[in-house]
Amino acid sequence: MVGKPCDADGIYLPPGAPPPPPENVASDDWTPFHSRAEFEMAEFLYTQNQMSAGQINRLLDLWASTLAKHNDRPPFADHQRSLRDVKWQCFMVAYDGERPENPKPWMDDKYDVWFRDPCEENDQRQWKDFMSGDWAWDQADEIAKDPNMLGSMFVPIILGSDKTTISVGTGNNEYYPLMRQSGIFATTCMLIYGHNTFIHSALTPACTATKEHADEPTFRNFRRQLFHSSLSKILSSLKPGMTTPEVARFGDGHYRRVVYGLGPYIADYEEQVLLTCIVRGRCPKCMAPRANLDQDSLCRCRDYVEALIEEGPLGNLWNEAGIVPELVPFTNDFPRADIYQMISPDILHQLIKGAFKDHLVEWVEKYLRHVHPKRRAEQILDDIDRRIATGRGFKQWTGDDSKALMKVYLPAIEGHVPTDIVRAFRALLEFCYLVRRNIITEDVLVEIEDDRKIFKTSGTIPTFSLPRQHSLKHYIQNIRLFAAPNGLCSSITENKHIKAVKEPWRRSSRFRTLGQMLLINQRLDKISAARVEFTCRGMLAGTCLSAAMNALAAPLWISIDGDLEIDDGPTVLQAFVQLAKTPQWKKHAQTVPALAEELSIPRLPDLLAQFLFQQLHPDDHRDPCDVPLVECPRYLNKILVFNSASSRFYAPSDLSSSGGMRTEHIRSSPSWRNEHSRYDCVFVNTDSDLPGMRGLEVARVRTFFSFKYRGNTYPCAVIHWFDKVGDTADEDTGMWIVSPAGGASKHAVIHVDAIYRAAHLIPVYGMEFLPQGFKCHDSYDAFRTYYVNKYADHHAFEIAF
Numbered sequence: 001m002v003g004k005p006c007d008a009d010g011i012y013l014p015p016g017a018p019p020p021p022p023e024n025v026a027s028d029d030w031t032p033f034h035s036r037a038e039f040e041m042a043e044f045l046y047t048q049n050q051m052s053a054g055q056i057n058r059l060l061d062l063w064a065s066t067l068a069k070h071n072d073r074p075p076f077a078d079h080q081r082s083l084r085d086v087k088w089q090c091f092m093v094a095y096d097g098e099r100p101e102n103p104k105p106w107m108d109d110k111y112d113v114w115f116r117d118p119c120e121e122n123d124q125r126q127w128k129d130f131m132s133g134d135w136a137w138d139q140a141d142e143i144a145k146d147p148n149m150l151g152s153m154f155v156p157i158i159l160g161s162d163k164t165t166i167s168v169g170t171g172n173n174e175y176y177p178l179m180r181q182s183g184i185f186a187t188t189c190m191l192i193y194g195h196n197t198f199i200h201s202a203l204t205p206a207c208t209a210t211k212e213h214a215d216e217p218t219f220r221n222f223r224r225q226l227f228h229s230s231l232s233k234i235l236s237s238l239k240p241g242m243t244t245p246e247v248a249r250f251g252d253g254h255y256r257r258v259v260y261g262l263g264p265y266i267a268d269y270e271e272q273v274l275l276t277c278i279v280r281g282r283c284p285k286c287m288a289p290r291a292n293l294d295q296d297s298l299c300r301c302r303d304y305v306e307a308l309i310e311e312g313p314l315g316n317l318w319n320e321a322g323i324v325p326e327l328v329p330f331t332n333d334f335p336r337a338d339i340y341q342m343i344s345p346d347i348l349h350q351l352i353k354g355a356f357k358d359h360l361v362e363w364v365e366k367y368l369r370h371v372h373p374k375r376r377a378e379q380i381l382d383d384i385d386r387r388i389a390t391g392r393g394f395k396q397w398t399g400d401d402s403k404a405l406m407k408v409y410l411p412a413i414e415g416h417v418p419t420d421i422v423r424a425f426r427a428l429l430e431f432c433y434l435v436r437r438n439i440i441t442e443d444v445l446v447e448i449e450d451d452r453k454i455f456k457t458s459g460t461i462p463t464f465s466l467p468r469q470h471s472l473k474h475y476i477q478n479i480r481l482f483a484a485p486n487g488l489c490s491s492i493t494e495n496k497h498i499k500a501v502k503e504p505w506r507r508s509s510r511f512r513t514l515g516q517m518l519l520i521n522q523r524l525d526k527i528s529a530a531r532v533e534f535t536c537r538g539m540l541a542g543t544c545l546s547a548a549m550n551a552l553a554a555p556l557w558i559s560i561d562g563d564l565e566i567d568d569g570p571t572v573l574q575a576f577v578q579l580a581k582t583p584q585w586k587k588h589a590q591t592v593p594a595l596a597e598e599l600s601i602p603r604l605p606d607l608l609a610q611f612l613f614q615q616l617h618p619d620d621h622r623d624p625c626d627v628p629l630v631e632c633p634r635y636l637n638k639i640l641v642f643n644s645a646s647s648r649f650y651a652p653s654d655l656s657s658s659g660g661m662r663t664e665h666i667r668s669s670p671s672w673r674n675e676h677s678r679y680d681c682v683f684v685n686t687d688s689d690l691p692g693m694r695g696l697e698v699a700r701v702r703t704f705f706s707f708k709y710r711g712n713t714y715p716c717a718v719i720h721w722f723d724k725v726g727d728t729a730d731e732d733t734g735m736w737i738v739s740p741a742g743g744a745s746k747h748a749v750i751h752v753d754a755i756y757r758a759a760h761l762i763p764v765y766g767m768e769f770l771p772q773g774f775k776c777h778d779s780y781d782a783f784r785t786y787y788v789n790k791y792a793d794h795h796a797f798e799i800a801f
Helices: 036-048 054-063 065-070 134-143 217-234 270-277 302-311 314-321 347-371 376-394 400-411 419-435 442-457 467-482 492-507 515-535 544-551 590-600 605-616 776-782 794-799
Strands: 088-095 110-113 127-129 153-163 174-186 191-195 199-205 246-251 255-266 576-579 641-642 643-651 661-674 677-678 682-683 698-711 710-723 736-739 745-752 755-759 762-765 787-789
Touching: 036 054, 036 515, 036 544, 054 065, 054 127, 088 217, 110 217, 110 515, 110 762, 134 641, 153 641, 174 492, 199 605, 270 467, 302 314, 347 376, 347 400, 347 419, 347 467, 347 492, 347 661, 376 400, 376 776, 400 419, 400 762, 419 442, 419 467, 442 467, 492 515, 590 605, 590 698, 605 710, 605 745, 643 755, 661 755, 677 698, 677 776, 682 710, 755 794, 762 776
Parallel strands: 153 255
Antiparallel strands: 088 110, 110 199, 127 191, 153 174, 174 191, 174 199, 246 255, 576 643, 641 698, 643 661, 661 677, 682 698, 682 755, 698 710, 710 736, 710 745, 736 787, 762 787
16 A cells, blocks of 8 residues: 555556646636635635625626626526536435334424535545554554555545534524545655545435424434434445545546545534434443543444344443444445544533533532532632633623633632642643643653543542543543544634534525535635635735735835734744834834833843843843943934834744744734733843743833844833743643832843743732722733733744643
């Protein structure tokens, strides 16, 4: 199974043979659009603005431009060379079981299932590393036993599904979207490639009945079997390719023989129960009894469950195993597919919403109401809410805010609950961040197991006999099988609900919506595929306007300053900090003495002189404070003051670009959004001789400025240092405590390159209550000590001391 290149007929090519030449397309061929302007207009109106067809028609009529002829060939119309034009197909499902004398209404209903053939969706893929676990290697070893498979590549099909509700007030508006992701595994280069987005592969209305019949066993079994039968039908076109190699073309232009296989399935616990055909309350991965999931038990497997069903209910084996023998998992129709092994970890529902939000957070409230009188308990809960608002900047939180709540909840409850509860939260938070790493090593697996044991034995958790909490037990096994769980989280599929189901439904006419939703998705896919192809052909360089001006031989340079959160770029470890593009000409001082007066830092000219000495004498390793001021160059002239800077750093486990780079904005403004001042805290690299992230300290930015000296421009920041409190991190929270520095050395002028990224500080509240009306923007000035929040995001978890 070496994944050797072949031709379109499956005949292997000699080593080093080039791929077939690409289709000869002119560099100005914008088919199926007339021009770049038409493509970008269609992309903007349909993808970003999300106008309806009627509104687009109205707008084009008003413009009365060449695009007004869109009725002859709309920007979204099919074309003989259209991109990613995979048609939607439909099949109907109905109940065909035993019918009583008076059939129930749901037995006569018919259900339309719409899908796109996965075999037709393999010509516009974008590939990147996505999995390196044992499961893919085991599959490849099993397939390689067949001599006819040698030289082929294994393509695992990753699936995800989750019922979503469009509207609760307009009838049956529930759907089951199915997402599919493909991967390719080559044993020669020891790499696994995967599609970088989930494909919206199928959509079916959820099967419902009246309340009178909804709980009947016959209906419940029919609804479950409808789901499995639909999946089996949708994936049936892949089945021949699971035993006989098929030829497919790849992103490098080569053809290769591929072998398909069903891979990990991303699903919440409710869908896991549905997929594995078990009784609710059981574990889909092991045979632990429902009443005691803590008990060590054997793992489920397809062969064992099939053997139980064949033996019959001897000794009540079915009940002990928690299986529903009347149901057949869809995986039984496919070779090498074991649904019990395919169930992947689910960070969103098992850890973030399950163990953290629905489990521990609720237990804190119950604990406080149990040990305190009602009035006192309400006062403490109100204070916790105020602390959360101070640390995060919001007062109310919902399920969507669970990730944000995790960042600030630990310091918010400290002082109001026993130390054991604080340590239990710390263990869970560290467990969450460890399993959410982009790369997990053997050493990290040891840390994960240790944190799980601490979480379990902290003395505050009465039982793990809840399915989502019990799932933590299987994380190490799942990581070994499927690698980092961060790439198989149900947050990926839930995010696709918005784009694939909810937004198209909102854009529909609300009448016979399913067909409209499918058409909207198909058009969005075409526009996305068109952008990929036009970009690969170098046709989207610059902007639409700059391209038009270049065509007229009159270049136009435009500078736009925006708040981008995701930044494409190379994979590097060193952060890059850049001042904002627009200085504050009128709102700030324009000379060094004036800035010293504005910031109330009389020593600022001396600090700047010491900074210049460091810049001009990089080999002098004396502390700046030890250098006599008479040796330091003085600068008191013009400066440019800025309210912000951007830090660009490598953060692959966070929301980032394909290169793993992330851009973050750091603010230093006396009037943020015309409401209050904002001076952010940052990590500063104080060890310039060492690369990367060593020697980090915390400081608060007072202002950014730049000036020219001897022909060189120096971008700088005036900072106020924080000192570490103690020699180690806090034993309960695991976070370092810092306090604003005092004395003559509390301020400094540094080069912006010494700044690594923003730092999130949370006050150490202790047992004191926050006053009513306390504002979050006052927190950095109102407390003596602060936690350096290492739970702010993945990257902070790695670098925060």
